[in-house]
Amino acid sequence: MNRRYLIALSFLIGVTICACAGGGVTETPPVFLTSPQGNRVEALAMTTARANAAAIRLRDGRVLICGGTATGQVGGVLSSAELYNPDSRAFTGTGSMTVPRAGQTITLLRDGRVLLTGGVQNAGFRSELASAEIYDPGAGTFSATGSMSVPREGHTATILRDGRVLIAGGSDNGIHTLDSAEIYDPSSGTFRGTGHLHQPRIAHVAALLGTGKVLIAGGGRGGMPGGYISYDTAEMYDPAAGSFTAIRAHMKSDRVGAAAVKLNDGRVLIVGGKSGRRMTSRLSNLSSLTPLNTAEIYDPEAGAFIRTGDMSAPHYLATATMLDSGNVLVVGGWTIRGPIVVGMRDADLYQPETNRFSQAGQTNVARLTNTATLLNDGEVLIAGGIADKALVTASVEFYSPKQHRFLMLPETGASTE
Template identity: 80%
Template structure:
């Protein structure tokens, strides 16, 4: 299961979190690097700028990147998709999705096909999708499959041990929040209703536990009399009974728009997000403050344990487990003047010590980018909202061996990576 735990871009727009000055949100200018021959050339990039897209590594090592928004405006949502070939170091178009989608979930099925669910077809209220589709790597095409019972954005999709996929929570219209859940059966190509969340959640996190159960934690709820609220609660889903059970222990912080991964030892790391509780003196204020904190869920103890803090707050960041078991956290949300832009901060979590280590900065600021572990151990960082709220097609690679982010010349033919200039 490869899941990005971020809110759809239209969800941000609906809550007034992105205010773009001036006209459109367009692509960033080209990024240049120094080639192995010493020439200043354009850096490798996707075929089109994408923010809030979905990406996953296929069984043959290639990376599928699909959908997202090219502009952040009405009409800017993409149906196109492309493949990154790590051997040739190239991006090439593949078949287009059946409908434009941004903020969709992406899940690898047991047979190697890829399931896409929900997301938004446009920026704005009631643009959420109930439809789903399948990408077949053998043919390079997308095809429609059964639809969900309700439109969803900001939901989660988790591959279960039996090959089915649990889809939980989200928003059906960009404002309200649902507690419904359903299970996708690849054999029949249909969604079937299952148990109901104890709390309606959007922008929560989900992770498959070693027991086969699914942890659902944090998130928030819109459409409330007091406005938007965020949760410090969690629950687990049991596929054997089709029911959700409340976790007795609460999280160390309420979190919406966090990122989460299951660690190699079976624990679940939950990083960043935003909290609706800000303590000033003896008073608790509600202002949705970005978090630099993280915590771990221990399924054996059923408790949450706070880890060391990150060097910077990361809201709507990506979290990727590296081959050595460490976790790379990249990018997120920050405000520059009147607009929301991406950030360049990144860090690595080390489970053995439960602390974070700062690993410098990305070459391009990023928000709602994708992050995909490659077969060689590097992480492909692609797209997102960059400086000045511009959507970028740029890509870069995190090298665990060098502990830094690298960019490569376009058409390098596999030449060694170089730092951006």
């Protein structure tokens, strides 16, 4: 499933990049730590600054981080990729993707390979991609696989029980929203069509349920009068029938750019996003949608959406990560500072047993469209994104559930002792 992710939605990030001052975002300077002796030590960071990248934990515990944009300018989208090794606490480059991609989906296949689909290859003058590729962790290389029937960004990718991957919705040109869906078969390396969504959707969420069906919820539709419509509707994909069915129950709020995680009990937590029900006059069109601090649960047994407690802050385009404890960490998102869109430092922790959120402290660096990946040791790697001055950062930090805080580490080989 693409989440993870958060998952980063380039359809919406285009607005962020256009809203930033100075003609586009650029890389942040290095972050330094201070040792007990007062020495300044450069903090651990990725090899490249990245926002709207894709990340996933591999079977051996390493984390693949690929693509994204380094500057938010035309030509700033990256084809490069890197690996984080938890044993050595270091980032190293790996093979480059076949084309630059930002906002692509990323899915771990049953055989340990990684599927990447769609996204955009330019910022500003965008060019959506129909192509897909496979990363082979053993060889450390990317290779092309079959292409989708249409270019897609802002779509979802959900791995099914049988190992195939459902690709749903998105946009083929940054304006037009798609209702089509297709299935990727790893055994043949090909895509084929599979029914149509009841509503064209972009920036929606998707989750594989215990029944083997896939929940598709929220999102919105572009190209409408006034610029954008956000949804409170949901539907279900049935792999056996190869079709979608509308869900009678409506979400508690319309949500575009939300994040979702399937909980251990099979329910699905949906957090944040933006709503069109409450409008602000600060910006127009898509930007006028209101960021949400609310969340809700989809209960498959009841076929209903249930409101949860509120988060401490609105989280739009945030990441949501399931911890080993079953709690869910929500990090970062969009906020406006003066005339520009920047990242935020707020983080929230959802506890299923209480159905409530509590503050999880603040990240050391503000982040928007960062990645968040659960490591084998239970910590969460938070990497990159757009920081508090609308700059793309290479910085990384770790959320420690044991210490209940975010930590930055010295660069490999350095010491703060």
